[in-house]
Amino acid sequence: xxxxRGVGAALAERLARLGVTSVADLLFLLxxxxxxxxQVTSIGALLPGTRAAVEGEIQLTEIAYRGRxxxxxxxxxxxxxxxxxxxxxxxxxxxxxxRGTRVRCFGEVRRGPLGLEMVHPEYRRLREExxxxxxxxxxxxxxxxxxxxxxxxxxxxxALRQLEHTGPAELLPADAGLPAGMPTLREALDYLHAxxxxxxxxxxxxxxxxxxxxxxxxxLLAHHLSLKLRKRALRTDSAPALADEPGLARRLIAxxxxxxxxxxxxxxxxxxxxxxxxxxxxxxxxxxxxxxxTVVAAAAAxxxxxxxxxxxxxxxxxxxxxxxxxNFHEWFAPLGETVALLSGTTPARTRRSxxxxxxxxxxxxxxxxxxxxxxxxEFANLALVIVDEQHxxxxxxxxxxxxxxxxxxxxxxxxxxxxxxIPRTLAMTAYADLDISVIDELPPGRTPVKTVVVxxxxxxxxxxxIVEACRxxxxxxxxxxxxxVSEELxxxxxxxxxxxLAAALPGVRVGLVHGRMPAAARDGAMLxxxxxxxxxxxxxxxxxxxxxVPNATLMVIENAERMGLAQxxxxxxxxxxxxxxxxxxxxxxxxxxxxARERLKVIRQSAxxxxxxxxxxxxxxxxxxxxTRQTGLAQLRVADLMRDADLLPRVQQSAERLLESHPERVAxxxxxxxxxxxxxxxxx
Ligand code: ADP
Ligand code: MG
Numbered sequence: 006x007x008x009x010r011g012v013g014a015a016l017a018e019r020l021a022r023l024g025v026t027s028v029a030d031l032l033f034l035l036x037x038x039x040x041x042x043x044q045v046t047s048i049g050a051l052l053p054g055t056r057a058a059v060e061g062e063i064q065l066t067e068i069a070y071r072g073r074x075x076x077x078x079x080x081x082x083x084x085x086x087x088x089x090x091x092x093x094x095x096x097x098x099x100x101x102x103x104r105g106t107r108v109r110c111f112g113e114v115r116r117g118p119l120g121l122e123m124v125h126p127e128y129r130r131l132r133e134e135x136x137x138x139x140x141x142x143x144x145x146x147x148x149x150x151x152x153x154x155x156x157x158x159x160x161x162x163x164a165l166r167q168l169e170h171t172g173p174a175e176l177l178p179a180d181a182g183l184p185a186g187m188p189t190l191r192e193a194l195d196y197l198h199a200x201x202x203x204x205x206x207x208x209x210x211x212x213x214x215x216x217x218x219x220x221x222x223x224x225l226l227a228h229h230l231s232l233k234l235r236k237r238a239l240r241t242d243s244a245p246a247l248a249d250e251p252g253l254a255r256r257l258i259a260x261x262x263x264x265x266x267x268x269x270x271x272x273x274x275x276x277x278x279x280x281x282x283x284x285x286x287x288x289x290x291x292x293x294x295x296x297x298x299t300v301v302a303a304a305a306a307x308x309x310x311x312x313x314x315x316x317x318x319x320x321x322x323x324x325x326x327x328x329x330x331x332n333f334h335e336w337f338a339p340l341g342e343t344v345a346l347l348s349g350t351t352p353a354r355t356r357r358s359x360x361x362x363x364x365x366x367x368x369x370x371x372x373x374x375x376x377x378x379x380x381x382x383e384f385a386n387l388a389l390v391i392v393d394e395q396h397x398x399x400x401x402x403x404x405x406x407x408x409x410x411x412x413x414x415x416x417x418x419x420x421x422x423x424x425x426x427i428p429r430t431l432a433m434t435a436y437a438d439l440d441i442s443v444i445d446e447l448p449p450g451r452t453p454v455k456t457v458v459v460x461x462x463x464x465x466x467x468x469x470x471i472v473e474a475c476r477x478x479x480x481x482x483x484x485x486x487x488x489x490v491s492e493e494l495x496x497x498x499x500x501x502x503x504x505x506l507a508a509a510l511p512g513v514r515v516g517l518v519h520g521r522m523p524a525a526a527r528d529g530a531m532l533x534x535x536x537x538x539x540x541x542x543x544x545x546x547x548x549x550x551x552x553x554v555p556n557a558t559l560m561v562i563e564n565a566e567r568m569g570l571a572q573x574x575x576x577x578x579x580x581x582x583x584x585x586x587x588x589x590x591x592x593x594x595x596x597x598x599x600x601a602r603e604r605l606k607v608i609r610q611s612a613x614x615x616x617x618x619x620x621x622x623x624x625x626x627x628x629x630x631x632x633t634r635q636t637g638l639a640q641l642r643v644a645d646l647m648r649d650a651d652l653l654p655r656v657q658q659s660a661e662r663l664l665e666s667h668p669e670r671v672a673x674x675x676x677x678x679x680x681x682x683x684x685x686x687x688x689x
Contacts, residue, residue, distance in 0.1 A: 029173040031164040036144035043202040049084030066102040088122035107131040141199035182659040193219040221644035227678035232437035244285035253311030254304045268446035286418035292444030293614040294578025310369040314388030330372040347373035350524035378406040426614040430653045454581035455588040475540040481559035496521035503543035519545040555583035565591035566601040570621040
């Protein structure tokens with residue numbers, strides 16, 4: 006690093022902290038955006054809100070006291086007058102900007118009290134008549150602690166010059182399957198660090214330029230390869246082969262009051278094949294809300310128990326953990342298996358005895374929250390880790406639980422369940438370290454939920470629907486989502502709503518659950534609702550994931566216009582779980598923006614999680630549909646999984662080809678883009 010001019014030990018160390026340890030690394034530190042300083046705009050043509058370069062002569066420079074001391078400099082170029090305003094300045098600056106001085110300045114134009122102005126522009130004095138303008142767009146790099154923009158710009162320009170002949174190494178061979186029309190690595194880097202005058206800034210800002218796509222392709226390829234390698238490495242570990250001689254899984258399925266759907270059977274068969282093998286399974290079980298992932302998980306757990314080993318199911322909320330425990334208890338008790346529940350609210354004595362039985366191996370099936378991997382839980386023989394609604398967990402948490410099961414080099418199997426709809430090619434890239442089973446079918450006999458969008462003024466009318474539902478023996482949810490406020494305020498709102506509804510509905514038994522209630526009260530309400538003793542459950546979004554009460558057929562969601570589509574879809578998935586017709590009422594506060602109207606229309610018209618996610622993406626632009634947190638992917642520098650999704654099939658082909666024909670390049674590629682593993686964080 007110190008090979009570069011002017012880079013001493015101190016700067017080298019600061020750069021190292023940014024992951025830059027070689028001259029070549031510098032080139033992969035890419036600009037966030039660009040500024041066009043290649044042309045001068047006449048002052049008369051300046052537009053407020055834009056950034057521009059202007060040239061002119063100082064007419065007057067003075068210190069003013071307008072609220073606070075400041076330096077004001079008035080510049081004219083014959084077409085108009087511009088004020089430069091400095092709150093921090095030195096005595097020499099006032100002198101430098103003396104009347105008659107010619108300056109070129111660059112900054113954001115805004116409207117000020119004296120007309121157009123720039124606050125703290127960058128400027129230089131022009132001594133000669135003609136001073137060359139920048140030839141290329143000016144890159145703005147991400148803020149890098151202790152390395153100023155100008156310094157970084159110069160360093161990178163130096164690096165580009167120094168590596169003119171040698172590199173950085175082109176790691177994609179001609180037969181790697183790079184899409185046609187993409188520049189070479191060198192061309193792409195040259196372009197991105199110094200785009201020529203006239204480069205399309207909008208295209209660059211959107212990340213659609215071929216130079217960016219070239220790097221995005223390579224980055225996605227590197228990440229995909231590293232996940233594939235991780236999977237390979239994992240498969241060389243061993244895991245307990247679960248034979249389930251007594252056929253516990255088969256008996257659990259046979260005892261269900263329903264038969265599995267074709268999709269469930271397929272997913273279970275794929276899972277069981279893996280579990281019977283002695284390589285650790287890492288399988289993603291994907292399926293829309295209500296498709297019936299839980300029984301598949303239970304059958305897998307039964308297979309572990311039937312093999313004399315242990316299974317642990319981790320749920321993201323207490324509510325969900327309790328519900329799973331109840332289901333599991335019902336399914337496992339007839340098989341003679343005790344199911345333990347471990348959550349943050351388990352009483353100490355129960356917990357102690359459960360821990361002893363888990364450590365001793367007498368309890369083979371354990372359900373819990375993240376409390377499962379936190380403190381001192383020892384498993385005698387953990388062979389299967391199941392994670393429900395995995396988008397609520399980070400990859401790290403999942404891996405930590407799996408590490409708990411490591412015994413003498415043997416790892417437990419993992420089954421990861423998610424309702425997040427992920428398009429297939431995307432899943433295959435972002436989850437290349439996992440195998441995937443999809444449940445793409447709902448249990449038979451479900452009637453689609455009818456969704457209506459209603460302004461808040463018609464609340465009274467909605468309340469009468471609740472009475473009707475309750476009178477015919479059905480149950481209802483009333484969700485007060487109130488986003489962007491504290492848990493405290495949300496709880497308050499839910500309490501108020503429950504009180505008002507109880508007053509308005511004298512014949513209806515109203516219950517309440519929210520995040521601030523004591524666990525026992527919340528469990529009590531949930532259980533009473535499940536048992537049909539409560540008819541209307543007023544809730545915050547704590548019921549968003551997993552809650553399953555098939556007799557509930559009506560859901561009212563307040564402030565629906567402010568919620569994400571994915572969240573609405575999840576919430577709505579709480580009804581329509583039985584055979585009776587269900588409905589969902591989305592209450593909104595008028596007026597609706599055009600976008601909000603469009604979004605509510607999507608949720609009204611579609612019941613398909615994939616379709617909703619796709620439309621959401623179109624309306625919102627790429628977002629957090631697939632947070633990096635939940636995939637095995639570390640932070641991406643150039644690529645964006647959604648924006649660059651069209652590259653993914655090629656990336657997969659390319660990865661196969663490199664692994665087969667150019668294995669020596671794979672390590673260099675992953676080192677360049679993924680780093681030495683520390684980006685994933687170590688497990689432990
Ligand atoms: P999710 O995939 O959203 O976790 P659940 O596992 O909670 O869905 O299942 C939703 C509901 O469907 C539960 O009440 C469950 O008992 C029921 N169910 C699951 N599989 C079937 C099936 N094959 N036939 C009928 N009902 C089913
Ligand atoms: Mg579920």
